[in-house]
Amino acid sequence: MAAVSxxxxxxxxxxxxxxDLAVIVNKAVPLxxxxxxxxxxxFKGEKTKAPDGTKMVVVMFDLGHPERAAALxxxxxxxxxxxxDYFVCAIFTGSVSAAPRVLASGAAIKGFVANTPGGIGYVxxxxxxxxxxxxxxxxxxxxxxxYPLRGK
Numbered sequence: 001m002a003a004v005s006x007x008x009x010x011x012x013x014x015x016x017x018x019x020d021l022a023v024i025v026n027k028a029v030p031l032x033x034x035x036x037x038x039x040x041x042x043f044k045g046e047k048t049k050a051p052d053g054t055k056m057v058v059v060m061f062d063l064g065h066p067e068r069a070a071a072l073x074x075x076x077x078x079x080x081x082x083x084x085d086y087f088v089c090a091i092f093t094g095s096v097s098a099a100p101r102v103l104a105s106g107a108a109i110k111g112f113v114a115n116t117p118g119g120i121g122y123v124x125x126x127x128x129x130x131x132x133x134x135x136x137x138x139x140x141x142x143x144x145x146x147y148p149l150r151g152k
Contacts, residue, residue, distance in 0.1 A: 017125035017126065017141070017142040017143030018124060018125045018126025018127075019124070019125065019126075019150065020124070020125045020142035020143060020147055020149055020150055021067060021070050021071060021074065021122045021123070021124065021125070021142070021149040021150070022122060022123055022124065022125040022127075022128050022134045022142045022149075023039060023075075023120070023121075023122050023134065023135045023137060023149065024109075024110065024113050024120070024121055024122065024123060024128065024132040024133065024134055024135070025113065025119065025120045025132065025133050025135055026113055026114065026115075026116060026117055026118060026119040026120075026132065026133070027114070027131075027132065027133050028054070028117060029050050029054060029056075029118060029119075029120070029133065030050055030051050030052045030054075031050060031051070031135055032133075032135065032136060033135065033136035033137075033138075033139055034135055034136075034137060034138075035137070035138055036074075036075070036137055036138055036148050039075055039135075039137060040075055040076060040077065042056050042058065042120060043058055043060075043071075043075050043076060043100065043120075044076065044086070044090075044096070045058070045087075045090065045095075045096035045097070045098075045099075045100075046095075046096075050118060054117060054118040055117075055118045056118045056119075056120050057101070057116050057117075057118045057119050057120065058100035058101065058120055058121065059100060059101045059102070059103055059109050059112050059113060059116075059119065059120070059121040060100045060101070060102060060103075060109070060121060060122065061102070061103065061104070061106075061109065061122075062102045062103065062104050063080070063102075065104075067106070067122065067123070067124060070149065070150065071122055071149075074148060074149040074150070075122075075149065087099040106123040106124060106127040107127070109121045109122070109123055110123055110127060110128075110129070110131060110132055111131075113132050114131040114132050122149075125142035125143060128142075137149060
């Protein structure tokens, strides 16, 4: 009885991973766990290469998607206008060559990441399959307590 109670208590601590943003990378990318600060550097174009030298290619949701709003809040720590200003200035000064690619659906983002060496993006945890690799963020996976990227 005690073992069943402990199992139920542990299960109740875990969140529903489908409600979290899952940061996904191409399966060949040699990353498994990154800090939220390093993740932001990849998404902002400040860090452009994986540890093995592979050029990282960022993809994100188009305007109006709740996943984009969650990524702006959790990864970029920017509002939509701040995000736009950041990339206009960064491209103008040459510190970034381009803003992230933008796609309209989780399936499109997942397909892009799966088929692009160095591809990195995000989808809802429930949209993940074995075509991509999910990164841990600060040692946490989607659905874990204290996971930093809560979704919609």
